[in-house]
Amino acid sequence: LAQATCACSVLTKWLRGNAGGPANCLTSLLCSFECDEKMLVNREVSDREFKVASSEMDSSPDRGMALLKVDPESSGAMYSRSRSFVGSRDQHRVRDCFVLYLFMVVFVTLAFACGAALDRYVLNGQLLKHKRPNRTTEAAIIWNSTSFSMTRTTITTTTRRATNTTTTNTATTTTTTSVAIATQTLTPMHKVNALKTRLQELEVCNGFPKLDITPRFPWQVSEEDEHTCYRNVINQYRLGSDPLLPRQIESGRSWCWVALKEFGCHSTLFGTDRPHLSWEEMQSNAAWILPGPQTGRANYHPLLEPQVCDRKQFGKPRVWSSMEWHMAWVWFSKCVTVYVLNLKSNVERWTAMKKNLLQLDIKHHRVWGVDMRETDALFDAKTEGLIPEAYNFTRSEARAMSTGQAMGGIKGTVGCAAGHFRAQAMAFKEAKTPIAIVFEDDVKPERDFVPRLWSLVHEELPCDWQVVSLRSMCPFGRCVSQHLTRVQPDVNEPKDRCRHGVNYGMQGVMYRTKDLPDVRRLWQATVFNDTEPHCLDVDVALAALSDSINFYAVPFVQYPGFLQELRQGSSRFEINQNTTLES
Numbered sequence: 001l002a003q004a005t006c007a008c009s010v011l012t013k014w015l016r017g018n019a020g021g022p023a024n025c026l027t028s029l030l031c032s033f034e035c036d037e038k039m040l041v042n043r044e045v046s047d048r049e050f051k052v053a054s055s056e057m058d059s060s061p062d063r064g065m066a067l068l069k070v071d072p073e074s075s076g077a078m079y080s081r082s083r084s085f086v087g088s089r090d091q092h093r094v095r096d097c098f099v100l101y102l103f104m105v106v107f108v109t110l111a112f113a114c115g116a117a118l119d120r121y122v123l124n125g126q127l128l129k130h131k132r133p134n135r136t137t138e139a140a141i142i143w144n145s146t147s148f149s150m151t152r153t154t155i156t157t158t159t160r161r162a163t164n165t166t167t168t169n170t171a172t173t174t175t176t177t178s179v180a181i182a183t184q185t186l187t188p189m190h191k192v193n194a195l196k197t198r199l200q201e202l203e204v205c206n207g208f209p210k211l212d213i214t215p216r217f218p219w220q221v222s223e224e225d226e227h228t229c230y231r232n233v234i235n236q237y238r239l240g241s242d243p244l245l246p247r248q249i250e251s252g253r254s255w256c257w258v259a260l261k262e263f264g265c266h267s268t269l270f271g272t273d274r275p276h277l278s279w280e281e282m283q284s285n286a287a288w289i290l291p292g293p294q295t296g297r298a299n300y301h302p303l304l305e306p307q308v309c310d311r312k313q314f315g316k317p318r319v320w321s322s323m324e325w326h327m328a329w330v331w332f333s334k335c336v337t338v339y340v341l342n343l344k345s346n347v348e349r350w351t352a353m354k355k356n357l358l359q360l361d362i363k364h365h366r367v368w369g370v371d372m373r374e375t376d377a378l379f380d381a382k383t384e385g386l387i388p389e390a391y392n393f394t395r396s397e398a399r400a401m402s403t404g405q406a407m408g409g410i411k412g413t414v415g416c417a418a419g420h421f422r423a424q425a426m427a428f429k430e431a432k433t434p435i436a437i438v439f440e441d442d443v444k445p446e447r448d449f450v451p452r453l454w455s456l457v458h459e460e461l462p463c464d465w466q467v468v469s470l471r472s473m474c475p476f477g478r479c480v481s482q483h484l485t486r487v488q489p490d491v492n493e494p495k496d497r498c499r500h501g502v503n504y505g506m507q508g509v510m511y512r513t514k515d516l517p518d519v520r521r522l523w524q525a526t527v528f529n530d531t532e533p534h535c536l537d538v539d540v541a542l543a544a545l546s547d548s549i550n551f552y553a554v555p556f557v558q559y560p561g562f563l564q565e566l567r568q569g570s571s572r573f574e575i576n577q578n579t580t581l582e583s
Contacts, residue, residue: 205463244403308479315558328454400533412575472553476502
């Protein structure tokens with residue numbers, strides 16, 4: 001404080017020297033002090049000293065000027081307007097810090113208190129309104145993952161005691177016991193686990209609501225057009241080798257839809273280079289067998305809302321930022337396990353597939369395919385649980401080679417199906433991730449496969465999904481986003497042919513790991529039905545089950561899309577040409 005007084009002296013001398021006579025009178029009134037000249041010469045005045053002196057000099061003149069004095073005996077006590085501030089300079093610094101920052105401490109304390117109260121009484125109450133059970137009542141909390149809510153059920157102790165003492169083996173006893181087990185009160189750890197599960201769900205989908213998928217016909221056309229389509233299709237069937245096909249009855253089916261599938265889509269799948277065509281383009285290619293376009297006639301829409309996803313340009317690569325690449329790889333490493341299905345005899349295919357995946361730094365696991373040409377292959381597959389014990393291969397093959405089915409041999413098809421079920425079983429048993437992808441050995445993932453998949457899952461994939469085909473030909477259903485269709489069963493086709501003809505493609509399939517047991521059980525029972533051999537095509541069977549399994553697909557029209565097919569021929573087709581296998 002003595003140094004602040006000297007600062008006032010310096011300011012006063014400057015005014016006297018530069019402002020003339022009026023300044024002398026003013027400064028005489030402003031300051032009255034004593035100061036050691038050595039102190040003024042040998043040291044610099046701090047900003048704080050100038051601040052203190054200036055604040056006192058700015059006092060109102062009509063109230064009287066502040067009188068600043070230095071009292072050596074009290075370590076620089078300052079007297080101002082009859083108020084005394086006694087203490088050392090360090091003590092005044094502590095006081096100033098306390099005054100300036102006290103309100104900040106109070107604010108932070110109140111913020112923490114409000115946050116704790118909000119979490120305790122508001123957020124916690126929304127997630128779980130739980131009361132401690134008393135002696136006569138126990139509360140059971142049931143987690144509803146679809147609506148992210150809690151449902152409370154209350155059961156009395158008397159009911160539980162009666163349930164536990166019941167010894168009769170009836171449905172009522174079983175049901176009551178199951179409910180009694182579920183009535184244990186959730187602890188805070190259960191709440192944490194429930195929230196953790198919900199957060200993990202967000203890693204595998206984007207939160208779209210569940211879609212209502214109802215089997216449908218693709219369109220409504222006039223009877224005249226349907227009769228024209230029927231006549232044209234039957235004439236083409238007469239040129240084929242199956243004598244039963246031309247004798248199919250006209251009623252009960254949309255023959256224009258049959259014509260479009262057969263001669264617009266199926267005819268493009270067997271060439272050396274499969275074109276990526278939209279349904280609109282395939283309709284143009286099949287115009288020779290379909291009724292000509294006329295006013296009032298409906299366009300055919302196998303995919304509802306085709307403008308959303310049935311476009312070739314939607315498969316073009318996207319420019320990914322370095323941050324997106326990083327986030328995609330972190331997610332992929334955490335959430336996805338990759339498997340490759342390959343026959344032991346197809347060494348060249350495995351070598352090529354392994355090279356492609358290593359170039360993309362994708363870790364993968366090899367799954368042995370099932371080769372039905374090997375000795376005891378059928379027995380071993382049944383023992384492993386890949387094929388149901390009750391499946392009769394001989395009956396199924398006879399049915400497949402009968403008129404009206406026209407499938408030929410099925411050994412390759414049976415082995416292909418069993419191999420996919422082996423990959424599913426391995427994924428559920430060994431994968432520690434919520435997503436598993438199974439590749440066949442004749443595909444090559446695109447260079448940006450990882451960020452494409454990350455974007456698809458986080459931006460487009462609905463949360464009810466169970467299976468996703470990354471490459472689906474002749475898609476049928478509804479476009480739900482730019483890169484996804486929700487597959488629907490084609491009820492236009494007879495059930496004994498497994499609704500055959502749409503959504504081909506198992507080259508790359510993504511599974512939700514936790515749902516694999518339920519999906520596999522229903523799928524396997526449908527595939528190995530010896531009275532419906534067309535269901536041996538696993539992609540066909542899955543499409544037929546799409547009203548029971550939440551099945552989505554990336555349409556093949558999008559180029560290059562997620563995968564490229566390596567034209568190496570079909571192992572399944574080659575094996576189908578071999579001799580039949582005795583059951």
